[in-house]
Amino acid sequence: MSSSTTERKLVVDRRGHFLPLSPSEVGSAGKTGSWRTERPVLSPEKCTSCYLCWLYCPDDVITMEPRGPEGNEIPVIDYEYCKGCGICVDVCPVNALSMISEEEPIEIQR
Amino acid sequence: MIEMALNIKSLPKKKYVMPGHAACPGCPETIGFRHLGMALGDKAVTVIPAGCSAVIQGLWPKQGWGLPALNIVFAAGAATASGLARALERRGVDAHVVVWAGDGGTADIGLQSLSGAAERGENIIYVCVDNEAYMNTGIQRSSLTPHGAWTTTTHRGNPGTKKPIPQIVAAHRVPYVATASIGYPWDFIAKLRKAAKIRGFKYIHLHAPCPVGWRFDAGLTGKIAKLAVETGAWILYEYENGKLKLNPPSNRLLDPSKRKPIEEYIKLQGRFRNISPESLEVLKRDIDRNWEEIRTALRAQGDL
Amino acid sequence: MANSIPKPQWQVTGQLIPMRGNDAVAYAVKLARVEFVAAYPITPQTIIVEKIDEMISHGELEADMMHVESEHSALAATYGAAIGGVRAFTATSSHGLAYMYEVLWWVAGSRIPVVMAIVARAIGPPWNIHVEHSDVMVTRETGWLVSVAENNQEALDLTILMFRVTEDPRVYLPGIIGLDGFILSHTVEPVDVPPQEVIDEFLPPRRQPYVFEPGRLVAMGNLMPDEIFEEHRIDMHYSLASASRVIKEAGREYAKLTGRDYSNLTECYRCSDADYLIAGTGSWMGDAKIAVDLLREKGLKFGALRLRWIRPFPWDEVREVGLNKKLVVILDRSISFGYAGQLFIELSSALEAKPSIVGVPAGIGGLDISYSDIAYIGEEAVRLLEEKGRIYIPVLWYHLGGFKSLPPSRQIETTRRAQFLSIDIESIGEDENR
Ligand SMILES: Cc1ncc(C[n+]2csc(CCOP(=O)(O)OP(=O)(O)O)c2C)c(N)n1
Ligand code: SF4
Ligand code: SF4
Ligand code: SF4
Numbered sequence: 001m002s003s004s005t006t007e008r009k010l011v012v013d014r015r016g017h018f019l020p021l022s023p024s025e026v027g028s029a030g031k032t033g034s035w036r037t038e039r040p041v042l043s044p045e046k047c048t049s050c051y052l053c054w055l056y057c058p059d060d061v062i063t064m065e066p067r068g069p070e071g072n073e074i075p076v077i078d079y080e081y082c083k084g085c086g087i088c089v090d091v092c093p094v095n096a097l098s099m100i101s102e103e104e105p106i107e108i109q110r
Numbered sequence: 111m112i113e114m115a116l117n118i119k120s121l122p123k124k125k126y127v128m129p130g131h132a133a134c135p136g137c138p139e140t141i142g143f144r145h146l147g148m149a150l151g152d153k154a155v156t157v158i159p160a161g162c163s164a165v166i167q168g169l170w171p172k173q174g175w176g177l178p179a180l181n182i183v184f185a186a187g188a189a190t191a192s193g194l195a196r197a198l199e200r201r202g203v204d205a206h207v208v209v210w211a212g213d214g215g216t217a218d219i220g221l222q223s224l225s226g227a228a229e230r231g232e233n234i235i236y237v238c239v240d241n242e243a244y245m246n247t248g249i250q251r252s253s254l255t256p257h258g259a260w261t262t263t264t265h266r267g268n269p270g271t272k273k274p275i276p277q278i279v280a281a282h283r284v285p286y287v288a289t290a291s292i293g294y295p296w297d298f299i300a301k302l303r304k305a306a307k308i309r310g311f312k313y314i315h316l317h318a319p320c321p322v323g324w325r326f327d328a329g330l331t332g333k334i335a336k337l338a339v340e341t342g343a344w345i346l347y348e349y350e351n352g353k354l355k356l357n358p359p360s361n362r363l364l365d366p367s368k369r370k371p372i373e374e375y376i377k378l379q380g381r382f383r384n385i386s387p388e389s390l391e392v393l394k395r396d397i398d399r400n401w402e403e404i405r406t407a408l409r410a411q412g413d414l
Numbered sequence: 415m416a417n418s419i420p421k422p423q424w425q426v427t428g429q430l431i432p433m434r435g436n437d438a439v440a441y442a443v444k445l446a447r448v449e450f451v452a453a454y455p456i457t458p459q460t461i462i463v464e465k466i467d468e469m470i471s472h473g474e475l476e477a478d479m480m481h482v483e484s485e486h487s488a489l490a491a492t493y494g495a496a497i498g499g500v501r502a503f504t505a506t507s508s509h510g511l512a513y514m515y516e517v518l519w520w521v522a523g524s525r526i527p528v529v530m531a532i533v534a535r536a537i538g539p540p541w542n543i544h545v546e547h548s549d550v551m552v553t554r555e556t557g558w559l560v561s562v563a564e565n566n567q568e569a570l571d572l573t574i575l576m577f578r579v580t581e582d583p584r585v586y587l588p589g590i591i592g593l594d595g596f597i598l599s600h601t602v603e604p605v606d607v608p609p610q611e612v613i614d615e616f617l618p619p620r621r622q623p624y625v626f627e628p629g630r631l632v633a634m635g636n637l638m639p640d641e642i643f644e645e646h647r648i649d650m651h652y653s654l655a656s657a658s659r660v661i662k663e664a665g666r667e668y669a670k671l672t673g674r675d676y677s678n679l680t681e682c683y684r685c686s687d688a689d690y691l692i693a694g695t696g697s698w699m700g701d702a703k704i705a706v707d708l709l710r711e712k713g714l715k716f717g718a719l720r721l722r723w724i725r726p727f728p729w730d731e732v733r734e735v736g737l738n739k740k741l742v743v744i745l746d747r748s749i750s751f752g753y754a755g756q757l758f759i760e761l762s763s764a765l766e767a768k769p770s771i772v773g774v775p776a777g778i779g780g781l782d783i784s785y786s787d788i789a790y791i792g793e794e795a796v797r798l799l800e801e802k803g804r805i806y807i808p809v810l811w812y813h814l815g816g817f818k819s820l821p822p823s824r825q826i827e828t829t830r831r832a833q834f835l836s837i838d839i840e841s842i843g844e845d846e847n848r
Binding site: 152153154155157164165167168169170173175176177178179180181182183185186188189190191192193194195196197198200201203204205206222223225226229230 | 449450452478480481482483484486487488490491492493494495496497498499500502516517520626627628629630631632633634635636637638639642
């Protein structure tokens, strides 16, 4: 991995010192969605908008958005970074989420 | 005091953990760190000794925590935070300086520095993220590994038992000591917020089941954390100015018959797969003793 | 206290106060308006933090004093305060330094200015609280600036200079002032304490490359790709190597304000016309100057080269005075076991071994070395040179009035004492099969 000029700007001070500082940014370990073997998928009609999946997601890849059947908030998962751990599925009290194999064809939700 | 009912939806939506960080799938430390950010918000500055939470940040020039993270040598979490907190206070900067350390960084190599900061009454919040082994170096036993657990240095099961760190810290007569679990975010968040309002040294011991080190399915992190509490293997309580109080749901579990059998907790974990019946008895005795000590303390306070 | 003193002119100004070397460091800390001090006792350093605590409790210094539980925490807390944006100081010796060793690396790699005094002392076992440079020398690799004082005045002046240099944006690295245990630390000498106004003029408010505080969403020190890590190290190296310029600049300015010249990283005494040099660092170089006078009286044209700075290494200055000499005798108050004294290793490489060179470890564990010892060492070295034509001896250990050569030169002179020692070792059962 080579450092681009924009990267350098972040860590080099005015005197050109190389500072061991890294700003908070998504993807510090790359596109971690590629680590997945299974993905969580939502059945929007079952979701009660309880936020538990959002609260527990270790990768903070869930955002709650008003895209449910009643305009209610449902989890929208960022598959670019979701590692497929399955915690959201486990904590959902109404089984609105389930894990499917990455082999299975993707059903676009929205 | 009546527990603050925490409305999940009112929690900050800001990302305190950056998607695409380097933690294993299902990592408890990242779950806990999110709750830390939600509880304390942007006034928090973290000091992080060596451990998984250092590596989780990922690779320069990015970092995976959504809070300032000062990495520091393994043994120096509390000392570094002490200096930082004093400097920020001197400069009039309103901040919550938080040590975010593993069980090894707390109970073993960092204990002296922790004790020093506690005794001096430094104005910091110390969170021990207890995944019950040295995970970052590949699952070696620490003094917070439970009895009978397999690690890469206890192939025949851990001969020791968990060091009572919350009691050791409480014995320093600090204003606030609490236990928490990543399975009970609202409890942890409420405790952090309470700690943030108290001046002096605050200690929160966060139970953090690790799928990699404990050998369970990554999706079960939350469930196992809850089972630890429901079976009584992990107890939620707090010491405010030395006064002990059990927190829900542990406050309902003083009577052993209300607890789920410990087997429900350990059967899901590969690290206990080969535990001998004798070791299991020791583990149970150990848990009973923790409860007994709590009962004694509550009684001594006149709360039982 | 300093208020009674009128505004200085260009000359030596302040107030002449008799004080111990450790007090001199404490006075410098006060003059530098240090805001955070971490204290942990170890002989012979302890007086520094005691004195600072006294100053704080008398309201002479407005600083946070943290009474930590170890040296590891002392430096870690000092670093925490420094990274939080305040001028911070700590001090240690010997085992204390060894105990905080990993933190030294962390501070330097963070590029955070911190100043620390090391009151030089032997490292055990056996326990020994006396002067030796082993502790100062192990800091050379860590990315800190390292200076060593000859006397109490220098201990004060170098401490003030160190704040200025380490906080210079061209440097941004931490710095160490070494001073000899007991010989300086506990010995009273008159020290000129500059007025506060002078130091305020000399030392700008604290600067540092970044401050750790809420809202700045950065991590300090997370993993780096190896090639970037190496770049970071390269920058550390060049920042430290080129700190010489900053030191000289600051030293010149300090000279203007106080009359004391620190514009060189070395000090040369009667070097220019000398055939032979005695080189070294620390308080005994004061005795070396007397030895030079004595040797010159005997017709041996000696000079003394004192390293005031170890890091950055004063390469140019050393070469300028040393390259064309017939002989350089290097005094080391420490040894890199199995090779030679550290200054021998460093100076002989800077001098490309062009002059004849003799490395003389001496005064280890606080053994007293007087100017007559040094004169004797110089004379013997010249005698050896004249006998052999050219000499290059890494270790010619001076011990109780005589030499004990050791490997790698392998010229073992079996003194009566050495025989006695070897008998002793056999009788306690040394493994002979090794
Ligand atoms: C002085 C020192 N010794 C050993 C190490 C190696 N080391 C790095 S992280 C770690 C384990 C951390 O364990 P813990 O504190 O329990 O945190 P976890 O990784 O489990 O989150 C060890 C032993 C080190 N970095 N520094
Ligand atoms: S599978 Fe894991 S990472 Fe993906 S959304 Fe669910 S909890 Fe988050
Ligand atoms: S946990 Fe289940 S019910 Fe609750 S918001 Fe998530 S998907 Fe909906
Ligand atoms: S080993 Fe455990 S604690 Fe460490 S990063 Fe992986 S899941 Fe998290």
